Amino acid sequence: MTTRADQIKKEFIEGLSQMGRFWGYPGGVGAVFGVLYLAPAALSLDELVQRSGLTKGAVSTNVRALARMGLVRHTARLGDRKDYYEAETDFYKAIRSIMGERQSRDFDQAIRSVRETLDKLKAARGSMEETERRFLIERVQVLQDFFDAIDSLSRAVARLDSLGMPTIQNILKILH
Amino acid sequence: MTTRADQIKKEFIEGLSQMGRFWGYPGGVGAVFGVLYLAPAALSLDELVQRSGLTKGAVSTNVRALARMGLVRHTARLGDRKDYYEAETDFYKAIRSIMGERQSRDFDQAIRSVRETLDKLKAARGSMEETERRFLIERVQVLQDFFDAIDSLSRAVARLDSLGMPTIQNILKILH
């Protein structure tokens, strides 16, 4: 039998699944988080399998991704060697963790690539037409400045020990 | 013959391509933008085909996506019915445009889904166990508050007519 509660939960979880895809994560990640977020207590892997409809393998992978992002906590129970998982409900904490995670992975790599290009261009005096070289340096420099700004912003956010509504309100004031 | 300049450009473009994928866009989008960004003048579609190595169809699609995002401007030349494209170099302008674009599409949809869940839960008094209903409302409310905060932040940014380093510096000060 499907209760009204089950129905509402299911729709919500489907919504989170879409949302996950929007942020660039597999649908299963959003679904697993949804299940955990609507559970009043930590769940075991098998419970996640049941409630998410995915297989053990997929849940294992997805839940690990969520833990790496800091959206899910890994807990244990005495005298029970199952792993239990529960959702992080402090999203301000989670978002910092996510930023840290993404930061290191691909974004840093991309920024590095821009910096390398700039270095190469600066070192290329003589081996290419000077007018073009000046133009390219100018362009790439603008991009790097932009990335540096984004970078310092996200680092600042990640460094905070709390990012709550008061802080956001202050930022909003500046942006008037 | 491949000059040193060509080589450096090619590597830079490859970097932007990766970066594009990181932000969730096809590699071709990044590549096309890279070509335009390193060109001192607007380019026609055929020139983009040559320099990006993609076919007309792909370039047509990708360049249109970039224009929608505001990362590329569509220009014309008198007495020439070709389309010409040039890169937007004001990234602060571009980022606002991108936020507007993404906003409307999927993110709004996701937020709406959360709000709907909350409404349904509030309307479900009697049709489910009251303790559970209270718990679910609490959880979903926290998520919605968070999204509302993000939403007002991004709307504020999108509303600005300029988002330059001074603004960012101010924000950084708050985040100390």
Added chain:
DNA sequence: TATTTCGTTTAGAATATACTAAACATACTG
């Protein structure tokens, strides 16, 4: 009106991704 030029759209191929099912590894339990 026929021809050329240019951009878009479509059909299909190649690729990447995320899942399932099952084998596997590890650590408890009897």
Added chain:
DNA sequence: CAGTATGTTTAGTATATTCTAAACGAAATA
């Protein structure tokens, strides 16, 4: 030590995405 419970890894599959190649359409020109 055999057997069981638990989570991870892998091989294969299904699906979605993004490209190419080519057909198409629209507009300018002869």
